[in-house]
Amino acid sequence: MNPPLDVVRARVAAAARVLVITHISPDGDAIGSLLGLGLALRQAGKQVVLACADPVPDTFLFLPAADEITRQPEGEFDFVAVVDVSDPARMGSVGEGRALSLLFDHHLTNPGFAEFNFVDVASASTAELISEYLQPLGLPLTQPVAACLLTGLVNDTLGFRTSNTTSKTLGLAQALMQAGAPLYDIYSRSLFKRSYSAVRLWAEGLATLKCEDRIVWASLPLEARKAAGYGGLGDGDLIDVLTAVREADVALVFVERPDGRVKISWRAVPGIDVARLAALFGGGGHAPAAGAEAEGTLAEVQVKVIAATKALLKSSMHNA
Amino acid sequence: MNPPLDVVRARVAAAARVLVITHISPDGDAIGSLLGLGLALRQAGKQVVLACADPVPDTFLFLPAADEITRQPEGEFDFVAVVDVSDPARMGSVGEGRALSLLFDHHLTNPGFAEFNFVDVASASTAELISEYLQPLGLPLTQPVAACLLTGLVNDTLGFRTSNTTSKTLGLAQALMQAGAPLYDIYSRSLFKRSYSAVRLWAEGLATLKCEDRIVWASLPLEARKAAGYGGLGDGDLIDVLTAVREADVALVFVERPDGRVKISWRAVPGIDVARLAALFGGGGHAPAAGAEAEGTLAEVQVKVIAATKALLKSSMHNA
Secondary structure, eight states: OOOOHHHHHHHHHHOOEEEEEOOSSOOHHHHHHHHHHHHHHHHTTOEEEEEOSSOOOGGGTTSTTGGGOBSSOOSOOSEEEEESOSSGGGGGGGGTTOOOOEEEEOOTTOOOOSSEEEEOTTSSSHHHHHHHHTTTTTOOOOHHHHHHHHHHHHHHTTTTTSTTOOHHHHHHHHHHHHTTOOHHHHIIIIIIOBOHHHHHHHHHHHTTOEEETTEEEEEEOHHHHHHHTOOOSSOTTHHHHHTTBTTOSEEEEEEEOTTSEEEEEEEEOTTOOTHHHHHHTTOEEOSSEEEEEEESOHHHHHHHHHHHHHHHHHHHHHHO | OOOOHHHHHHHHHHOOEEEEEOOSSOOHHHHHHHHHHHHHHHHTTOEEEEEOSSOOOGGGTTSTTGGGOBSSOOSOOSEEEEESOSSGGGGGGGGTTOOOOEEEEOOTTOOOOSSEEEEOTTSSSHHHHHHHHTTTTTOOOOHHHHHHHHHHHHHHTTTTTSTTOOHHHHHHHHHHHHTTOOHHHHIIIIIIOBOHHHHHHHHHHHTTOEEETTEEEEEEOHHHHHHHTOOOSSOTTHHHHHTTBTTOSEEEEEEEOTTSEEEEEEEEOTTOOTHHHHHHTTOEEOSSEEEEEEESOHHHHHHHHHHHHHHHHHHHHHHO
16 A cells, blocks of 8 residues: 555655665666656756666666766765665665655555555556656656656657556656657667667577477577677677567576576566576576576586477466 | 538438449558548448458558448449549449549549549648548547547658648547547557568578669569569559668669569659659659669669659759
8 A cells, every 4th residue: 555645745745855776787677767757856956866776777867857866975965865775685785774865756666665565566667656746746757757667668669569558557658758858768778678689689699599399499599609800798689689580488588608608588478477497507587587596507507408398388288 | 722611411311322433452540540430431331332442451441340241232322432542543343434432532632523522732741631621520549540530640651750740640649549440459460560471582682782873772573572472563652661761862672473474663762753664664653763664674674763863863963
């Protein structure tokens, strides 16, 4: 249950020096929510410091105040807001030893660890939830605030494409556009556009594509990363390309790591829980999207993981 | 200027036997608009025949009444509605010799060739325009109508991603979801999901990827289609994958045809007009998306087209 709005509004109104924190390994919803709430608080006359224990990904640096996000917030704060953080450990160093005033999150597992907790699993993004409560809490929806929140909303729904995107999501996105958020620009810059080297990495991965028993998978050996000239550590979102294959219910990407481990990413259609698979290999995640890292060569890990995935699909079919 | 709503509403109310026509080579907006308007008219008590001179693409066959769309409409009609058709020739055989009562379209070049013309260039899709006028014209927005219209809207905006997607688009999409249209299902089935062979075709094309002077391009020789096991004639929307490359302003795909011709597709960021390029090679289209077919081998056509594209980009930069 949400805390009483009038109490929270009064507490927000009284705040003077505010710290806003988002989670480690920040994604679009983390950064968009951090900046959206932070700029709204600043617009309301507060001194605001924005914090994240990890660097901001390049694709979100175009957002207003993104260059202000610090890994070492200094000074004292009379109000600490936390956004998109599912448990306290995910604040990393910037959250240590702090009294937390306000929390906005949409993760199922969130226990609600601040004084005032807005946790709504039905929200497709934390930015959506903040968009909904901004004005009830007495905070202004200016153009920069709207742009940041729409970035969070668009990224966490993969462009209104995830199964938790509701009519409410679209209504709030409309309100953000009406407040001046440029959807096309945000969608292009933060979600759709890729580096040439990332698309070349897709080419390397797609050259290994296999589809069998409703599972589609691809691999990225170390030399693929080199051939593509790709500097990143992940799969460049190749997994999202694989989820397009109609003949598959589960998509998998295997990324060879320089340390001799293999990173595994799973995606599944609604009704199949790949987090259970990831747990078998020491990882975790959500039912439709999970990951793990395993010891072994690319070939060894593939054989084990594909076998486990086939077994899960077989049992899912029996249970369906 | 739109015709007076009360006059059109009275004419629609009086109609008994209605033919609805969409354009040849139908896309998602053509089929979604055809079915959306047709089912709404049927729901309002009219006898309705749905016509398209070309077959319905497989990806839209899941829509209600899609299997009823005929290439040879029979009998007499006292009311003919035309949707998403930019000029009369694009109706093909199903439109020949007919008096046209009502037109819904959003193409810039549409002269307005029916008795009552709703032509709005600001609409991101014809389905969006129909969604807006359905209830003012006394037609019901039932669940099947909403599902068909949302399919048109989602497909023509490539999932709310095109630069003409407005806050109004999102508001109308919200209303369609509230009327029961399943966004996730529609987005997955009609726009996002691909056959395994289409993704294999992407792999073949991406293996040829080049990027130079802000142009990115790929080729699909006949043997690529064979290696991928791809039965279609086009590029499987590989061009949309290429538009993701941040370092390019123009994306190009060359498809080798069995008749010794090469199909060329261009896409450009806002501000660059590739329809001018397509016209040089006997084709056409819109500023951001155009196509042509040229005589010659893949290599010959590539050299000419890339040179012309580089020249256009150079002159665009001078003019900017």
